[in-house]
Amino acid sequence: MTVTIRRTTFVVALLFVMFVMFAATATREVDAVAALRTHIEAHGLKDIATQPFATLSLSKSDAAAAKRILWDAHVAAIRAERTKEIEERVIAVGGARMPIWFTTFGEKPAGGRSLFISMHGGGGAPKQVNDQQWENQKRLYAPLEGIYLAPRAPSDAWDLWHQAPVDDCFDRLIEDLIVLEDVNPDRVYLMGYSAGGDGVFQLAPRMADRWAAVAMMAGHPNETKPDGLRNIGFTLHMGANDAAYDRNKVAERWKVMLDELSASDPTGYRHEVVIHAGKGHWMDREDAVAVPWMAKFTRDPLPTRIVWLQDDVTHARFYWLANDAPKAGDRVVVERTGQAVRIVESTNIAMLRIRLDDAMLDLDREVLVSAGDKELLRITPKRTIAMLATTLAERGDPRGMFASELSVRLR
Numbered sequence: 001m002t003v004t005i006r007r008t009t010f011v012v013a014l015l016f017v018m019f020v021m022f023a024a025t026a027t028r029e030v031d032a033v034a035a036l037r038t039h040i041e042a043h044g045l046k047d048i049a050t051q052p053f054a055t056l057s058l059s060k061s062d063a064a065a066a067k068r069i070l071w072d073a074h075v076a077a078i079r080a081e082r083t084k085e086i087e088e089r090v091i092a093v094g095g096a097r098m099p100i101w102f103t104t105f106g107e108k109p110a111g112g113r114s115l116f117i118s119m120h121g122g123g124g125a126p127k128q129v130n131d132q133q134w135e136n137q138k139r140l141y142a143p144l145e146g147i148y149l150a151p152r153a154p155s156d157a158w159d160l161w162h163q164a165p166v167d168d169c170f171d172r173l174i175e176d177l178i179v180l181e182d183v184n185p186d187r188v189y190l191m192g193y194s195a196g197g198d199g200v201f202q203l204a205p206r207m208a209d210r211w212a213a214v215a216m217m218a219g220h221p222n223e224t225k226p227d228g229l230r231n232i233g234f235t236l237h238m239g240a241n242d243a244a245y246d247r248n249k250v251a252e253r254w255k256v257m258l259d260e261l262s263a264s265d266p267t268g269y270r271h272e273v274v275i276h277a278g279k280g281h282w283m284d285r286e287d288a289v290a291v292p293w294m295a296k297f298t299r300d301p302l303p304t305r306i307v308w309l310q311d312d313v314t315h316a317r318f319y320w321l322a323n324d325a326p327k328a329g330d331r332v333v334v335e336r337t338g339q340a341v342r343i344v345e346s347t348n349i350a351m352l353r354i355r356l357d358d359a360m361l362d363l364d365r366e367v368l369v370s371a372g373d374k375e376l377l378r379i380t381p382k383r384t385i386a387m388l389a390t391t392l393a394e395r396g397d398p399r400g401m402f403a404s405e406l407s408v409r410l411r
Helices: 002-043 060-088 127-138 164-180 195-206 227-231 244-264 286-295 385-395
Strands: 090-093 096-105 113-119 146-151 183-193 213-217 233-239 271-276 305-309 331-337 340-347 351-356 367-371 374-379 404-409
Touching: 002 060, 002 385, 060 090, 060 164, 060 385, 090 164, 096 164, 113 164, 113 195, 113 286, 127 146, 146 164, 146 183, 164 183, 164 195, 183 195, 183 286, 195 213, 195 227, 213 286, 227 244, 227 305, 233 244, 233 286, 244 271, 271 286, 331 351, 340 351, 367 404, 374 404
Parallel strands: 113 146, 113 183, 183 213, 213 233, 233 271, 340 367
Antiparallel strands: 090 096, 096 146, 305 331, 331 340, 351 404, 367 374
16 A cells, blocks of 8 residues: 555656646747747847847757747848838948949739849949940849849949858848738749859859749859759740850850759759840740749758859858858768668768758657768757847848757767
8 A cells, every 4th residue: 555655656746747847848939939029029030149139058848939039030130220221222231332233023912922033244344334225134034923123233343243242132132022012932033144144043043942932144154153043943034146255155065064953953943045046146925935944943941952162252151051160162961761860972071050940850859960861860859039130130021030950070
């Protein structure tokens, strides 16, 4: 009898302890979300990631609630701080100034407008020449639906569209228009003619996680490679007689490269290369068919396979991967299947950060990270407000917020 009573008492005590632990965990999670609201009311989005509540572990539902709170605060901040720059039609980042012009076509879809960014030609010419090229670009294309936006390059240099400030200007522009013009972040497109086409060759792979699809018209790739195009649509249009700088020959070589990439990776590298017979550098608008071709694509912000090759202008983030010390030539290929993330290939990368969210896998279960056949990490990820706030601040993209992060050393 005594043994039975003691066992019963032990069981009751154990259940009580488990209840207290559960209640304490639940309270911490509720407190984290409540503390987030309080912090935003007092300080806005400033310093959220460094607050004690931001490191507490969240449940799936609390992470979703925190994501909504952060996004609403971000929208309010953009409306308050950046409405003027869109009204004045100038994007300014780090000393670079990029004037913009845009017009709108069609009815706005339920999910928000499409955005077509169209880069002018010129480069290596006096300001008035590039200004005239900008004016031409404003009238060059017309989508059935969406915002057609022609930016004026921040400089007049030959590489006017692939200098480092352009990436930052486009990031800020997209971030602004998601909020201020209700742009759908999964329907952003890039195109460019001549020197603008040079820019597409460069910006398309290194900023591929921003685009749904891109169109290159009459440009030259210089040193860039197509590796990063794996998860977007890419169309190339070139006049068969456009022989300056061997543009036509280079376009043929890119067709072969893209065909080979697609053959070896059948679910990636969707592309269309059109060489326009009898046309030189000016294609008499035959290239306008690229616009409806692009519009068939919608961005996948969480692809299951990523190929990330750093250009001479490096980026610290690409889809759900991050690299704090990026260098030109760094290359990594990563695949995600179920609860497993596998690093297929890596070159020159010491540390890789893997961002995760509940839309990708089950964060309440163990996740395995491996490199080839070698296990690097096996852990149940932790959702935090700090990671949600950090990834929101990086991009201003509601589809680019992640609740968890795993860091792995590769060498």
